[in-house]
Amino acid sequence: MAIKETQLVDQDYRYGFHDQTASYSFKSRKGIDHEIVEQISQMKQEPQWMRDFRHKSLDIFFAKAMPAWAKNEVLEAINFDDIYYYMRASDREGKTWEEVPEDIKRTFDRLGIPEADRKFLGGVTAQYDSEVVYHSIRKDLEAQGVLFSDMDTGLREHEDIVREHFATVIPPADNKFSALNSAVWSGGSFIWVPPGVHVAIPLQAYFRINAENMGQFERTLIIAEPGSFVHYIEGCTAPTYSSNSLHSAVVELIAKEGAHIRYTTIQNWYKNVYNLVTKRALAHKNAHVEWVDGNIGSKLTMKYPSVYLVGEGARGEVLSIAYASEGQHQDAGAKMVHAAPNTTSIITSKSVSKGGGRTSYRGLVKVYEGCEGVKSNVRCDALLMDPESRSDTYPTMEVDAKDVRVEHEATVSKVGEEQLFYVMSRGLTEVEATTMIVNGFFEPFVKELPMEYAVELNRLIALEMEGSVG
Template sequence: MTDNGKPLDIGQNYEEQYGFHDPEKYVFKSKKGLTSTTVEEISEMKSEPEWMRNYRLKALASYEKKPLPAWADVGMLSQIPFDDIYYYLKPMEEQGKTWEDVPADIKNTFDKLGIPEAERKFLAGVTAQYESEVVYHSINKELEKQGVIFLGMDDGLKKYPDLVKKYFGSLIPAADNKFSALNSAVWSGGSFIYIPKGVKVAIPLQAYFRINAKNMGQFERTLIIADEGSSVHYIEGCTAPVYSSDSLHSAVVELIALPHSHIRYTTIQNWSKNVYNLVTKRAIAHENATVEWLDGNLGSKLTMKYPGVILAGRKARGEVVSVAFSGKGQHQDAGAKMIHLAPETSSTILSKSISKDGGRTSYRGLVQVHPEAENVKSSVRCDALLMDEISRSDTYPTMEIDAKKVRIEHEATVSKVGEEQLFYLMSRGLKEQEATTMIVNGFFEAFAKELPLEYAVELNRLVQLEMEGSVG
């Protein structure tokens, strides 16, 4: 908050903090656009096993066949410049073991973003991805001794081919949707994590994704396997430079929670407003396992993301807490999917969104209960807050209940930042902007209080920046 009440310019501030870019240097850049040659080149450069190369090519065929989803924001999707995108860009020859191994420009970028500092202070491991490749990763020595694996996905495939082959694409087949097919064809980077039986990782592992080049496509692939009785918290953050031309980010994330394990996956998505963010995320929770997706969407032009949990074992639990913030020219199309396959499973969906300056938010949710899943509980709540008359919010909930003895709650609200709320706070001496920020932060509180302190502070700060400049 500026003390003199002078509003900050949102774009300008993003530019200083995240929107800067390095000169483009790379050891390999694919040609613009996507053909089977691009896919073969990627696989070739990565010296991949035959099965992965075939998997990619099959996925490409599937991608080419699939139309853009007709139920989505077709107006925005159809503007993606697919033929102008660089689908693979390798920034450096070898991944760094220490930050000193990372080229100065790139290291500098991550320094500015505060990643090495965060690593020292409160993380158990870090993956830093720049363009298409992981340029640095590290893991706490103690965890390594306990058998925890935390690698870039490409290294994971090299070192643990059997584990990868078993689970890769097991929850999200290439043909699941157009963008999972695209990712499966050109994926590069992302995290591979395995937590052995009974190991509880107390402090978070983090991945940070950075797009630097113009017209870049980033397609990371993440697979997390939590073995029986283990637990892990993984956090990802992402930013990109502000360009006038658009970039594309399309990730696939699969989480395998084996019996009695616990996975929490937190995203703070803060892409610049020229990035299309089209992501497929799905988890499976076996007996008595818990999966939580905490999903914060602040940036990007269009985000489409519906993290899901397949509740496959008795007493499995799934939770999605998502918050979205949509400003001018943005559409946050987010939601959740809960698939109850087993008895006594439970799920919670909490979605909160704010739209302002003509921004648009959508909630799309699915709760599905299969016939054999008795005594299931599910609760869905979505709250939307509109800051003005020109912004928009829509809710598209779907319930497919085929079992008996099911308890489902659903609640949706749309409210406007009330004149009355503003008047109340201002009657206590708060300036209009302070009052608005307080209302918005309060609205997001349910999400922020689940975050580690450092991230909650960061989220509050981001919201504050978004609110400044909106009210004079």
């Protein structure tokens, strides 16, 4: 079964692959098959159960059809044979800033990571290509017993916790892309919060795609034990390059009794990235899960953060924004599955389409039989910047219980000539006025973000408005 190491790292032999514990410089070939999966698992020296899991998942990936609701030419254009499924840009992994390679540092400097780290972050897991290069946890977190590492390390050092929870929220067979991720996953974050521990500072990771035709398949697992709280933030940017790139993450959250998880994302992938992400949370009794989800970049995003409310009194919230300009399609939404009585959910979705961009809200609210006292509120607001742009809403409600209150409200508005004129008449240029109007539209989302993210998002919107006006 095992493949010789020389086969794994043939081009990079000179970098010392033979040191079992040292890092490798390894570049996989394009395409996906069992050999690649075996190489990845071998490289990572994973336990047999994970290796078996990967192979099984790959078979599921091959067998699964593309998502049925997404029969569009953009998705069909993905050539799975033309993608690298595992790469690493750095040979090193460091916990201190000094140990991080120079070129990577420069990139992170522009993203402001060191300052952020100093100011209020508990730990930084910065994913560069498929591997974690920088990772620190503040001592107080360690003292609290909080585990925060990349997923590979989590598996290595806390195999029991990982094995108990991994893929229990999102099985490989959930969809084609979750199967793919399960087969080739690398990196992502692993967080475990002990019972009753309140993590006061947001834990944060930056993800970054950096090599051409490179796929990123990070795998994040967050487990909040009873009565604990954690806020995790991921922000994504990607540098410019020419051909399509696939990003397909799987994120699993488990909020046990009375626990509270908030998961904040801002993705600003470059406009050639396919961002096909499966995000799902389990909320047990009286648990509270919030997805705060911002989608600015990518060519196509398909992402529907979900909360399965499996314990009585559980609460799920999704607050999302999507921005689509020329050539972009943000197919985003949310799913709330009420599988216990007296559970509540709130979905707030706001989207802006500009320059022929397309946004879709695709949502599901499901209430199982016997789940009385459920409350759900869904609100979707779309803003169209011009007649070429498009916005669609596909809400689904499946209610099989009595004594349930499910509300849905959707609006589509246009940036009016009068509104623009009004703001411009106070001295703002068309770009400034448009930026202000769009930022105002996103305000309910932005005000939920930590300050530095709010500033960054407002700046992104300003850059987008500059790029597409005049």
